[in-house]
Amino acid sequence: MASVPVSGVSSATVLLNNGVSMPKVHLGVYQSTNRTKNAVKWALQAGYRAIDCAETYGNEKEVGAAIISYLKANPELSRDEIWFTTKLRVNTSYDVTRSSLKGSIKRTKLGYVDLYLLHTPSGGREKRLECWRALEDALIEGEVRSIGVSNYGIKHLQELLDSKPRVIPAVNQIEVHPFNTHSNLTAFCQKHGIVVQAYSPLVQGRRMDHPTIVELSKKHKVSQAQILLRWGIQKGFVVLPKSTNQERIIANADIWEFEIEETDMERLDGLDEGLVTEWDLLDTE
Numbered sequence: 001m002a003s004v005p006v007s008g009v010s011s012a013t014v015l016l017n018n019g020v021s022m023p024k025v026h027l028g029v030y031q032s033t034n035r036t037k038n039a040v041k042w043a044l045q046a047g048y049r050a051i052d053c054a055e056t057y058g059n060e061k062e063v064g065a066a067i068i069s070y071l072k073a074n075p076e077l078s079r080d081e082i083w084f085t086t087k088l089r090v091n092t093s094y095d096v097t098r099s100s101l102k103g104s105i106k107r108t109k110l111g112y113v114d115l116y117l118l119h120t121p122s123g124g125r126e127k128r129l130e131c132w133r134a135l136e137d138a139l140i141e142g143e144v145r146s147i148g149v150s151n152y153g154i155k156h157l158q159e160l161l162d163s164k165p166r167v168i169p170a171v172n173q174i175e176v177h178p179f180n181t182h183s184n185l186t187a188f189c190q191k192h193g194i195v196v197q198a199y200s201p202l203v204q205g206r207r208m209d210h211p212t213i214v215e216l217s218k219k220h221k222v223s224q225a226q227i228l229l230r231w232g233i234q235k236g237f238v239v240l241p242k243s244t245n246q247e248r249i250i251a252n253a254d255i256w257e258f259e260i261e262e263t264d265m266e267r268l269d270g271l272d273e274g275l276v277t278e279w280d281l282l283d284t285e
């Protein structure tokens with residue numbers, strides 16, 4: 001075990017449907033550009049034990065290098081204590097999926113990927129199912145510890161379940177925050193044992209000054225960002241806040257010492273306006 005101080009963020013995990021424990025807070029690195037290496041280093045120093053990346057973000061190499069350099073500087077930590085997620089660029093074919101994953105592993109030099117996701121439901125039914133078979137084989141062959149999907153709506157999940165897959169997705173990574181709760185989809189995932197990873201959990205900063213968020217942040221003497229993240233944790237989601245600012249990285253992980261009351265959780269749920277910050281692919285054909 002690591003001898004570095006184990007804070008809430010280091011020890012908060014969720015059990016996936018394949019028996020693997022995954023951290024509840026991941027640093028997101030979308031658009032972290034040339035600040036990626038420092039962001040990952042600061043996150044690991046702050047106790048984060050998971051990074052959410054994707055081939056399309058263009059910074060897998062930097063994330064891998066930052067993790068490896070942190071492990072070298074902290075030999076009491078081992079590779080298997082740090083979670084690395086990445087995602088397939090597009091659903092084209094079985095072979096491209098297998099080679100893309102191998103490319104990600106090679107670029108990061110991490111030896112394996114902890115969670116590999118189909119980034120989108122693009123490509124139509126046949127491609128989705130073909131690429132899923134590639135992920136299943138990669139899992140069986142040990143290149144990944146867990147597999148899942150992202151931006152999948154109920155119809156995509158149902159289609160996959162109906163195809164009698166060898167492996168049920170461990171995760172569906174979707175945009176979720178109080179301003180877009182996707183309550184039907186998250187309930188569907190939870191019913192089927194699929195963990196919801198909430199991306200853009202800070203609404204990309206667009207609703208920080210909403211009166212209810214400000215009021216609750218004053219009530220709990222925490223930041224508005226911490227209210228948004230705590231809401232996600234109390235809903236049973238895994239949250240993926242992105243920041244390249246050291247102070248914000250530290251603060252975003254510090255969400256374990258307060259609890260939002262049930263009535264306030266309901267008020268936050270009531271803020272749902274279907275706000276999409278990034279893209280909405282849940283109805284993709």
Ligand SMILES: NC(=O)c1ccc[n+]([C@@H]2O[C@H](COP(=O)([O-])OP(=O)(O)OC[C@H]3O[C@@H](n4cnc5c(N)ncnc54)[C@H](OP(=O)(O)O)[C@@H]3O)[C@@H](O)[C@H]2O)c1
Pocket residue numbers: 027028029030031052053119150151173174198199200201202203204205208223225226240241242243244245248249251252278
């Ligand atoms: N699967 C997908 O299709 C998909 C799509 C989108 C995102 N994601 C994943 O989810 C992660 C997070 O989503 P996101 O990057 O879209 O947005 P987000 O985490 O909701 O918001 C990030 C923005 O909030 C700012 N911020 C961070 N902490 C803050 C704080 N404490 N107070 C005020 N502002 C703060 C950041 O700026 P600073 O950096 O300057 O702090 C940045 O501008 C991504 O990095 C990616 O890993 C996945």
